Amino acid sequence: MSETSKAGRPKAIFLMGPTASGKTALAMALRQRLPVELISVDSALIYRGMDIGTAKPSAEELRLAPHRLLDIRDPAEAYSAAEFRRDALVEMAEITQRGRIPLLVGGTMLYYKALLEGLSPLPPADPEVRQRIEQMASERGWDALHRQLCEIDPTAANRIHPNDPQRLSRALEVFFISGNTLTELTKTSGEALSYDVTQFAIAPLEREQLHQRIEQRFMQMLASGFETEARALFAREDLHTDLPSIRCVGYRQMWSYLAGEIDYDDMVYRGICATRQLAKRQMTWLRGWDGVHWLNSEQPDAALVRVLQVLDANTG
Numbered sequence: 001m002s003e004t005s006k007a008g009r010p011k012a013i014f015l016m017g018p019t020a021s022g023k024t025a026l027a028m029a030l031r032q033r034l035p036v037e038l039i040s041v042d043s044a045l046i047y048r049g050m051d052i053g054t055a056k057p058s059a060e061e062l063r064l065a066p067h068r069l070l071d072i073r074d075p076a077e078a079y080s081a082a083e084f085r086r087d088a089l090v091e092m093a094e095i096t097q098r099g100r101i102p103l104l105v106g107g108t109m110l111y112y113k114a115l116l117e118g119l120s121p122l123p124p125a126d127p128e129v130r131q132r133i134e135q136m137a138s139e140r141g142w143d144a145l146h147r148q149l150c151e152i153d154p155t156a157a158n159r160i161h162p163n164d165p166q167r168l169s170r171a172l173e174v175f176f177i178s179g180n181t182l183t184e185l186t187k188t189s190g191e192a193l194s195y196d197v198t199q200f201a202i203a204p205l206e207r208e209q210l211h212q213r214i215e216q217r218f219m220q221m222l223a224s225g226f227e228t229e230a231r232a233l234f235a236r237e238d239l240h241t242d243l244p245s246i247r248c249v250g251y252r253q254m255w256s257y258l259a260g261e262i263d264y265d266d267m268v269y270r271g272i273c274a275t276r277q278l279a280k281r282q283m284t285w286l287r288g289w290d291g292v293h294w295l296n297s298e299q300p301d302a303a304l305v306r307v308l309q310v311l312d313a314n315t316g
Helices: 023-033 059-064 081-097 109-117 127-140 142-152 154-159 165-178 207-223 226-234 251-258 264-287 300-313
Strands: 011-016 036-040 101-105 196-203 292-296
Touching: 011 023, 011 109, 023 036, 023 059, 023 101, 023 300, 036 081, 081 101, 081 109, 109 264, 127 142, 127 165, 142 154, 142 165, 196 264, 196 300, 207 226, 207 264, 226 251, 251 264, 292 300
Parallel strands: 011 101, 011 196, 036 101, 196 292
Antiparallel strands: none
């Protein structure tokens, strides 16, 4: 398989799908058959010390098929779609320069969108403006700042929860720096991806099959020590539920359990439900996605054959 397309552009492969659909297993199988290197496209797998609850590939899986962009942030840190695009482009260029093909695998659809279409020209962060917003929040409260955002940019305010200080602060910061709202600026796209991308999505044909896979995996996480992993995070004074890491599906529900807000059975129920909701949102993204080759996760061997056939047909 050539690493360049008929048009002379470097090739890349996207392997998308909802959570628990079998993306990692298929990516590993492709790694054994094709000159590909894997890049993770997952907003949870970036965090160190969050392995079990994110279903991060095991040490043995990573030995057989190394993934880039894993464990690149501490759970106390944030990571944006813009940062992902920057980092992914660096990794893709390095893989291409080595004569191999980037295989991007994961379910964070916003990251794929940012990579494919580019990002709007938002102003960079300004520490002074951000500090001023933090001061305003400490004096008036985040609810008051959310009401202010409602007046400035009602579209963004409708999308951003009052208890999401990171995104709320950024929306206000963008306006204070540029004089333009976040909604106005995000209507302008950035530079599109200069790769010839073949896109696949893997999922069960029936929703109930995906629900069963999600429940089985969540129970397996618990059996593998998810609670112990979460307790280590819970013990840290710098971690809280306003952080993107702790808002990850499963961790948020486990946090409520460890804080004594809900009992164990309720945590399990809520964790499974939240994971199903995540899968539903991912499927909604994918159904509106252009140029996707669909694969049945209940037939992994056939899915592998289908991917190889499509890529062979596209070989220049």
